[in-house]
Amino acid sequence: MRKSWWKVVTVVLLVYVITGGLLMEVPRLNILNETIRALYFHVPMWFGMIIMLVVSMVYSVKYLRSSNALYDTIALEFANVGIVFGIFGILTGMFWAQFAWGAWWSGDPKQNASAIGLLIYLAYFVLRGSLEDREQRARIAAVYNIFAFAALIPLLFILPRLTDSLHPGNGGNPGFNAYDLDNRMRRVFYTAVIGWSLLGVWIASVRVRIRRIESSLEL
Numbered sequence: 001m002r003k004s005w006w007k008v009v010t011v012v013l014l015v016y017v018i019t020g021g022l023l024m025e026v027p028r029l030n031i032l033n034e035t036i037r038a039l040y041f042h043v044p045m046w047f048g049m050i051i052m053l054v055v056s057m058v059y060s061v062k063y064l065r066s067s068n069a070l071y072d073t074i075a076l077e078f079a080n081v082g083i084v085f086g087i088f089g090i091l092t093g094m095f096w097a098q099f100a101w102g103a104w105w106s107g108d109p110k111q112n113a114s115a116i117g118l119l120i121y122l123a124y125f126v127l128r129g130s131l132e133d134r135e136q137r138a139r140i141a142a143v144y145n146i147f148a149f150a151a152l153i154p155l156l157f158i159l160p161r162l163t164d165s166l167h168p169g170n171g172g173n174p175g176f177n178a179y180d181l182d183n184r185m186r187r188v189f190y191t192a193v194i195g196w197s198l199l200g201v202w203i204a205s206v207r208v209r210i211r212r213i214e215s216s217l218e219l
Contacts, residue, residue, distance in 0.1 A: 052082030
């Protein structure tokens with residue numbers, strides 16, 4: 001029971017986020033209106049993605065230092081969950097963009113950089129699938145994973161700020177903190193960041209256990 005308390009916390013937080021995110025009142029801002037609720041899903045999922053990919057990158061480094069197969073498995077599964085979060089982040093962002101910008105995909109630098117970043121990580125999985133030797137696959141994938149993360153950070157957080165962009169917080173546009181967000185929105189938003197991140201850790205942990213069971217059955 002002691003080990004599962006955080007899972008109960010995760011469920012409670014996400015129930016609060018989904019209920020509050022869909023039902024609580026939000027500020028009536030020009031153009032945004034109800035679409036500001038995407039803040040509870042789009043942004044926290046990107047936070048979750050970055051956290052998952054940071055963990056993945058750290059365990060890739062640990063694998064290169066120790067050659068422990070468990071570290072490679074952890075790196076793989078956290079990357080898996082991180083990419084799923086990234087895909088949902090792009091989809092929820094497209095939903096918001098349709099109402100705020102008038103198009104699902106406008107070629108905005110932030111959108112393009114996000115898509116390129118996900119493609120770089122999808123290549124990580126293609127690379128793993130193309131190598132049969134376990135040790136060689138783990139080592140090459142670990143090196144690629146480190147460089148993929150190093151490429152993702154400037155793509156998401158630096159390059160869009162250097163060009164014209166419609167995205168909040170980029171290209172001279174104010175971020176959401178500059179808007180009239182009331183305390184209720186902030187409570188749901190910060191809870192969403194924690195809740196979605198914990199869900200990602202939960203899913204990745206379960207997948208790591210499944211991988212270890214499959215490996216033990218193969219022996």
